Amino acid sequence: MTVLTMAVNAGFLLVFLAVALGFIRLVRGPTMPDRVVALDMMTVAIVSFCGLMAVRSEVQAFLDVALALALVGFLATVALARFAERRRSRGQEGDG
Amino acid sequence: MNSVILRAGTRYLAGLLLVFSIYMLLRGHNEPGGGFIGGLIGATGFVLFAIACGTEDARRSLRVEPQAIAAVGLGIALLAGLAAALFGDDLFTGQWLFINATETEKGLPLSTVLVFDIGVYMVVLGSILTLVFAMEEEI
């Protein structure tokens, strides 16, 4: 096992740990923005994941996935954040 | 959405997303991408636009109804398939034209397959925008 392979495997492990921690935050909340942050972080994690995958399999194509996600992923965050905010401004109190 | 930051960002991101979407569309035959993915990304651009600046602006900059884009896209995809009839082939048989073909290089390919993919792109773009705009206007 080369150094690179080990680094890649370690990278996967680290990224996964990050995702797992994010998941815990997602479950625990407590506020809506907390959950959104957790989801947002996962986007970044997948981008990294794609990079690692590209190195591991020697296939550039995985970077295309990262490229697309890097550009588009935040839209979900924007939509959710807007939801959190608008829901309140529309006066739907106590209604998530 | 009255966020100055989002609107400022959208100004650049929307353009970027559109250009990127067309790039994804055109390279799709050889690398990851294609009409679906391109259309999805392109739609994201306008969706962002609609979220940031409202659907009214987004519709105005789109100029045509998104439904029409989708319908025309479907028509284009169909015509790409029907074109095979002119060459005596079966429906959806790809017709290829290689510009600047040389002995070693195939040249720049133009094909009904690409036209088909452009139709797919328009359909996905138009349809998603139809949906999102209509929903946005409900709230």
Added chain:
Amino acid sequence: MEALLAIAIGVLVTCSVYLMLARNVLRFIFGLVLISNAANLTIFTAGRLTLGSPPLIPEGAEAPAAEVANALPQALVLTAIVIGFGLFAFALVLVFRAYTSLGTLHTDDMRVAEPRETDKA
């Protein structure tokens, strides 16, 4: 690996069926998203899994050099994802419209087309 995914799919199906059986149609929608994923994964898994070798033909080659992943299920899944999105989008809008016009998300109370005996004039 396929076996593992088979179990994951089973869990996905379990969760989605449970959601789809709920009284609240919004939960049905959530279940729909999940079960679509399950169906797509089913096709993908049934086409067998290949690690890190996308079905691409390198520049200059006539065919993939090494063994690449099964392309057909990928194309099918891609199609199914997009179709699933279309269906989902409509279902969501329907649920939305159902709430604005029937005033409820609870299917037990959706009795306009098939009124209760007591509802009848």
Added chain:
Amino acid sequence: MMDLLAAGLLLVGGALILVAGIGILRMPDVFIRMHASTKVGTLGSGLIMAGAAVHFGAPTVIFKAVLIVLFLLLTAPIGAHMISRAALRIGVEPWGVDTADKDPASQITDQDKTGV
């Protein structure tokens, strides 16, 4: 040599992402969590992309890696802005900040924030 550099970049990048994850989990409020995720995460991602670029060495890969990082730099802060703005507006009180006198929506119930 290049492999070692790439390996290092990947490792550090991965570690940063984990730090971002830890930050998200253990930092006291949503704003500070965002500090962790938005930038440490982005930086980590950037390093991983750099690692990939170094590993492949091909111009297209380098270009793609740069683009990915650029895209993240462009979008991540906007996302963070949207979240924090929402958090502020629904009355999430920043940890360690005395906001009693300038909170625009101090009368908001807990449920609003949790979004149940």
Added chain:
Amino acid sequence: MGADTGSTAGNGWVGILPTIASAAIFAWFLGFIPAVADGQTPGWILDWVPSLGISVAFLVDGLALTFALLISGIGTLVFLYANSYLAGHPQFARFALFLFSFMLAMLGLVLADDLIALFVFWELTTITSYLLIGFGHETEKGRRSALQALFVTGFGALAMLAGFILLGNAAGTFRISEIIPQAGAIVAHPHYLAILILVLLGALTKSAQFPFHFWLPNAMAAPTPVSAFLHSATMVKAGVYLMARLHPALSGTEVWIWTLTVLGAITAVLASLLAMRQTDLKQALAYTTLMALGTLTMFLGQDSAYAMTAFATFLVVHSLYKAALFLVVGCIDHETGTREVEILGGLARLMPVTALAAALAAASMAGLPPFIGYIGKELIYAGSIAAVPSSVLVTGAALAANALMVGVAGVVAIGPFWRRAGGTMPKTPHEAPWPMLAGPVILAVAGTAFGIFPALLQGTLIDPTAGVLIGDFDKVKELKLWAGVNLPLYLSLATFALGFLLYGFAGRVRAGLAAADRATPTADPIWDDFLKGLKGLAAWQTRAIQTGVLRQYMFVTFATVFVTLAVTMVVRDAGLALPAFDTAEPLGIALVALIMLGAGLAAITADRITAMAALGVSGIGVAMVFIVFSAPDVAITQLMVETLVVVLVAVALLRLPRLESARQDFRPWDALLAVGVGAVVTVILLAVVAVPLDRRLSDYFEATAWPEAFGRNIVNVILVDFRALDTFGEIAVVVIAALAAYALLRTTRADDTEDSK
């Protein structure tokens, strides 16, 4: 109904045309008499559905010809009569059309030599009679009667159809003339009993035999011409015709004999009693029709030449007098506005021609010499005495029925004309217009003429008809006014004695019978109970199944999935495979965990945002599976779609209410079912992946993608070239989803207040 419209003016061409047409048909059939009397059976065959062995085959033998002549002859008179009876009626054209169609269907029925063709005509008579009986459709009663007739005869017909199919299969042909020679084989066939019961169900319901007799009197709701036609000569006799037609093929067995004899006897006696009980003339006649049908059925149970001759004779006799009497009653009704025995009286002076016709027909019905009815009755007794093995039963029934018939004849023909009126009649009667008199007079006179000159009938109709049943013209018994002093003569005398007694005490008998009738359950209320039960069952089933509650629909659907697949797995011994984890990729394990965690969280959370985020996590996990296992295109698509799903849901949720808490919503049975479905899916998938996959499709794609389709991304080449049609359909789905959703959001809620359009 036509009470205030009757005149000789009629209905123009619409009124006259069917009369002329019927007369022409009658004349045409008359032309067959010499040939048929000579033993010939002219016929036509038209291949209809040769691939199913069905032809429109017609055959004119004695039985068919007798019926055809009765149908077209009486039909002519009825049309003549109806044109006046319903003169100027706004729906006369429809009426005439239905009635004429009915007549044609009846003719087809009796001439058909193919079981299926016969059935077709049979059902045509059902439909047309439904429309005719329902002529008074604006009353609840009219509609009820029409439905009852349709339903009861329809029930029989369907049974009969099954019987015909079995009979056809047993004989290898639907042609009746080819079936009859195989009588021996058919009677011995294992399906014989089924065939017999099914066919008899058709015949007995149509001819309103006990216990299906209840629909016939109700069917009197129809206008008089219809009653006269349907219930004297035609439709109800279709059942009798069928039994006669199949007599050569099916008779002679114990089942046949006892079923027909007993049911016929019961019907005959019961109907006679019920006839005596009526105060409405038309109802009384309706029941006497039943009596006749019972008698005819009873004779068809037999095999003797006497019985067959009696059958043929009584068939003709009854048609003549019954049609005449129905028409007479119609005249009375038309002129006086009532049919009540208690009210009517003294009409002989005001309506002398009607009175004469009534007298002649009633005399025939009572079996007085020298009318044809007398000959008929003598033959009935002769046949009864010859009956084996039930001579006493048949004779007793015949005696009782005939005596009652005498009484009824008196009620119908003497009371209204010669007695003093019992009340004020709604209208001032005078003689009916001539077209309405023509029918009864001609029929009554014919009855008299045939009585005096029975030979007119013997050679032309009776011999060929009875000959068909016996199988030999020469064995047919002779029709004689005076057959010497014998047992039938004594029985006749006894009949008269009893009959006159009954008429003498008609009022008291009626009262007694009415009391008895009220005390005995009849089938008519059972009909209502049946309908009520049907509706109740239907409502119960609908309540139980189509509950209107989506949750139950969904539960049943998934339960069906689970039970079916699980049971199939066990019953069909599906080879199961144990999961093989040896090749599990660590990355994959982590992803699988992520997917399951996301899904599980989505399933149990009560927070919408958590649910959405959890779905997102699960979706991301799926996307990562696609990445790890070499599907970048799919992964991108999955991620884009996940993003759009979040966007759309986030918009929609803005106006939707929050979820109820999960604990509140916990549903153990649903959970159990969900686990079951999930487990089944896993088990199947494990079995599927346990054996290697045949990859030749993808091998082909890999080999041809670049050389032939000029693309390096094989997935994309599949999408836009190899399987472009899929992709085209798929984008169509996307367009339609968008258009449909748009339409749904923008559609105007015009009828929000109106629940169902």
Added chain:
Amino acid sequence: MSWYLATPLALPFLTAVLAFLWRKRAAGRWISLLGNAFLLGAAGLLMVEVLREGVIAGQMGGWRAPFGITLVADYLGAVMVVITAITAFATALYAMGDIDEAKERLGYHALFNLLIAGVTGAFLTGDLFNLYVWFEVMLISSFGLLVLGGSRAQIDGGVKYVTLNLVSTILFLAGIGLLYGMTGTLNMADLALRVPQVENQGMVTVIAMLFMIAFGVKAAVFPLFFWLPAAYHTPAFSVSAVFAGLLTKVGVYALIRMFTLVFTGDTGFTHEILLWVAGFTMVTGVLGAAAQNEIRKILSFHIVSQIGYMILGLALYTPLGIVGAVFYLVHHIIVKANLFLIGGVVHRATGSTDLARIGGLYKAAPLLGVLFLIPAFSLAGFPPLSGFWAKYVIVAAALEDQGWVIAGVALAVGLLTIYSMTKIWAEAFWKKHPAGYEPELNRVSAAPRRWMLAPIAGLATLTMIIGLFPEPFVVFAETSAQQLLEPAGYITAVLGDAP
């Protein structure tokens, strides 16, 4: 040759696109009408070709089977396309008088033609995944058409219709994945060859049952039919007519196709189950109808009931049984679509289809009465109308197969069908218009009347023709049954001589 197959599929799409682009003008509806006229022509040409050749197949994209997608038409496929075109044309005519401008502007004609495209595709495709795609095209168009108008009943019915059908869709998709995983192919002819080679035949049966359930939902069989009576009475009349005629039949078609071509290895089990399903479907459907008092609800339950007959034909799996199923399929589409169209005219004339609120049509609209009686009595199985032959063949097949009980059930259900049809007749036509409800016998005005009655009369004529001259149709159905039971010809046409 492949264009014989491709044209009926491509035409409705073209029509839909053009009709959509011109949806805001009258041109849209004329485009739809014209397009459907062309479709009728194309379907006719296809039929002629199929009659000449037996089975024809075309490889889309020029990729030979089983690699590309094959369109294929045997007798069954061709006749389904023709009958689809007939129904579509009739409904398009009817829509000229029935559909208001608001619906047109929202794309009614586009959705309608896309529905037809999906139906046609489903009948023509020889590829299982492609079948899924056409199912989806059909399904999503039907969603749109169902809720167009947006009344509360439509939304409510729509929720049930959509959710339950989505479940079926997912099952179908999963089934395809699993079957592919077992055989490595999607081409139905190829599947016919590969499925018997699978070692684990027990699991094949399990997957067959999965398909049976998926298609069973579409076909609305017991106990999966809930969505149909919940929704079919709610949309515009031309919509429910085309739904009633075509949609469930696609499910039946798919069942017939899969359970004669692919899943024939365990007929002792699968077809026995179909037999039970058929019986329960017939009975529950007809009893459901007996409980209803609204014309479209009655008719909807009868769809269920009559699907049972078709399933029965398939379940018997004898030549005569399949003949009956095919004949029934064709007959029922024409008749049931027509009855719903008539329901629309009744609604126009009286303002309701609730039997308690209407009446007097026999006097007011005698022509409509005749036009109603023809399909109604045909549905009830009275000779000499098409329904008689359909029922006759099915019952004969059941009796031939010694299925005494099921034959009895089929006959009894026929009787109860008579009950329902006469209920409509007695209440809507014979009964006087009830007091208390506005006597809305406002005769339908001339122009819509023509558009609405013409297709009704046309379909009624067709019913009569099939009834009076059944021989060619029976012969056709026999050939069709032969092709289905001995699929060698089908397989050769698709895969060539050396598969």
Added chain:
Amino acid sequence: MNTLAVNLLLAVLWSAFFGNFGLLVLGSGFVLAYLVMWLLQPLTGGPSPYFARVFYWIKLAILFLYELVVSSLQVLWDIVTPGYNARPAIIEVPLDVKSDAGILLVTNLISLTPGTLSLDVSEDRKTLSIHAMFADDPAAVCQTIKSGMEKWVIDAVEGRRA
């Protein structure tokens, strides 16, 4: 930013995507970018004649990267060490930068440099509120941003003002 410049930039970007700067690709990119920008006209306020300030851009980039790394470590330290070192505060920073691009750049850079996070810009574009993690002295943080990040951005994007 000049429309033409954006146009050219997009065209180059386009060519870069393909890794091919041939005339055909570049030309098609130009046309495409033109179309896209035409499409997005409602977004762009109007033409702003401007010549690239390459120098300030490079300076901005370098300073930003330095900030990013240095203060990342600061945040990282707080995360990985037990307890919380942070002294957070919400600070209102008056904004001088005017253009969309400038505001976006300032806010994004502030967010990306650890320790500060842009929360929102007021409707009138005059104030930026930020969340600072280590704000013992809010005024100092504000001053750092004014003289640091914002100044560099104004230099690069809007041109140095007196």
